[in-house]
Amino acid sequence: MQELIDKAEGLLLHTYNRYPVVFDHGDGVYLYDTDGKKYLDFVAGISVFALGYNNKEFNDALKTQIDKIIHTSNYYYNVPAINAAEKLLRVSEMDRVFFSNSGAEAVEGAIKAARKYAFLKDGKTDHEIIAMEHSFHGRTMGALSVTGNPKYREAFEPGIGNIKFAKMNDLDSVKALVNDKTCAVIFETVQGEGGIYPATEEFIKGVRKLCDEKDILLILDEIQCGMGRTGYMFAWQKYGVKPDIMTVAKALGCGVPIGAFLLTEKVAKASLAAGDHGSTYGGNPLVCAAADKVLELFEQNHIIENVREVGAYLYDKLEKTAAENSGILAHRGVGLIQGLEFKEPVAPIINAALKHGLVLINAGSNIIRFVPPLVIGKPEVDEMINILLECLEETQVR
Numbered sequence: 483m484q485e486l487i488d489k490a491e492g493l494l495l496h497t498y499n500r501y502p503v504v505f506d507h508g509d510g511v512y513l514y515d516t517d518g519k520k521y522l523d524f525v526a527g528i529s530v531f532a533l534g535y536n537n538k539e540f541n542d543a544l545k546t547q548i549d550k551i552i553h554t555s556n557y558y559y560n561v562p563a564i565n566a567a568e569k570l571l572r573v574s575e576m577d578r579v580f581f582s583n584s585g586a587e588a589v590e591g592a593i594k595a596a597r598k599y600a601f602l603k604d605g606k607t608d609h610e611i612i613a614m615e616h617s618f619h620g621r622t623m624g625a626l627s628v629t630g631n632p633k634y635r636e637a638f639e640p641g642i643g644n645i646k647f648a649k650m651n652d653l654d655s656v657k658a659l660v661n662d663k664t665c666a667v668i669f670e671t672v673q674g675e676g677g678i679y680p681a682t683e684e685f686i687k688g689v690r691k692l693c694d695e696k697d698i699l700l701i702l703d704e705i706q707c708g709m710g711r712t713g714y715m716f717a718w719q720k721y722g723v724k725p726d727i728m729t730v731a732k733a734l735g736c737g738v739p740i741g742a743f744l745l746t747e748k749v750a751k752a753s754l755a756a757g758d759h760g761s762t763y764g765g766n767p768l769v770c771a772a773a774d775k776v777l778e779l780f781e782q783n784h785i786i787e788n789v790r791e792v793g794a795y796l797y798d799k800l801e802k803t804a805a806e807n808s809g810i811l812a813h814r815g816v817g818l819i820q821g822l823e824f825k826e827p828v829a830p831i832i833n834a835a836l837k838h839g840l841v842l843i844n845a846g847s848n849i850i851r852f853v854p855p856l857v858i859g860k861p862e863v864d865e866m867i868n869i870l871l872e873c874l875e876e877t878q879v880r
């Protein structure tokens with residue numbers, strides 16, 4: 483394995499500080515490295531592989547589609563895109579969808595739709611978007627511009643401009659930034675990279691009301707917290723409010739690169755029109771066959787029910803861990819998107835866990851985030867907790 487790692491370091495642009503492991507294959511909620519060592523996976527490729535690895539039905543659907551047709555062009559219709567769109571709109575309560583290749587691209591599309599919507603209203607080109615501090619929306623220039631982490635943005639300024647940052651869960655901080663130019667407010671229903679901060683009910687409802695009063699569009703980024711992870715298909719569905727535009731990706735294709743932004747009819751009919759947006763690959767037959775199958779399997783395998791049950795179990799276990807360990811400052815999250823915030827950087831704990839056959843990931847330097855495949859069971863939660871406690875002991879986090 484070390485040979486492969488050394489080779490990779492000579493070839494790949496070093497934009498990631500990678501953990502020293504080369505994964506070879508997976509089965510259910512377990513991964514295997516090229517040396518054959520087995521790992522319990524509490525990362526799921528960062529909130530992606532919801533169905534568990536080597537899911538036969540999913541794999542077969544992809545193979546069948548490969549043998550039929552992989553790509554045509556968005557200048558033609560294709561059956562998998564129609565099927566995936568129909569299912570996605572049904573579970574999301576939205577009206578229109580555009581398929582992209584990634585999360586960042588879904589955010590790009592959402593920003594363009596919001597700007598065009600405002601442009602069609604007043605013909606101006608100086609509209610502002612309010613985003614949140616500590617948010618993460620992706621690495622392309624538009625998505626980066628609404629990402630509330632100055633460290634990610636600084637070297638790449640200027641961004642797209644006219645972006646202001648408010649504080650998540652502080653309605654007054656949003657109100658203070660609203661003016662006649664504001665065209666959209668964007669936030670993650672549960673902040674992921676920023677440290678697992680769920681939007682409070684008061685905040686999400688307050689922003690919705692504010693947006694309604696001023697015809698500002700509410701964009702909810704559900705790329706990480708959506709697709710069942712919170713115990714709802716989309717996290718906002720818990721609150722009975724609805725975004726005007728929503729972004730999805732990560733678990734949508736379960737590893738096959740597909741994202742989407744979804745719009746209500748109100749926005750769809752008064753924003754992006756023919757010629758305004760496009761993508762060569764976006765929504766091609768292969769990736770849509772994946773999304774279609776994922777959505778089918780979510781229902782068939784009662785994924786949401788499992789998230790609620792196992793998520794609650796994980797919550798209790800992490801609460802207990804946090805209570806018994808003074809090195810842990812806080813426990814946050816819901817369903818199968820939870821985090822433990824430590825006093826110290828968590829890299830030593832994550833490295834120790836890898837040695838013990840457990841894959842964990844951070845969210846910021848001091849937070850471990852728990853985003854396992856959504857098919858995980860209670861015994862695997864127990865297994866994870868046991869290894870985690872061992873690692874805390876070993877790294878002297880008490």
Ligand SMILES: *Cc1c(COP(=O)(O)O)cnc(C)c1O
Nearest residue numbers: 584585586618619620674705706
């Ligand atoms: C991962 C993520 C993105 C970016 O998605 P990519 O597919 O990496 O471009 C955007 N928003 C949120 C909330 C994410 O977690």
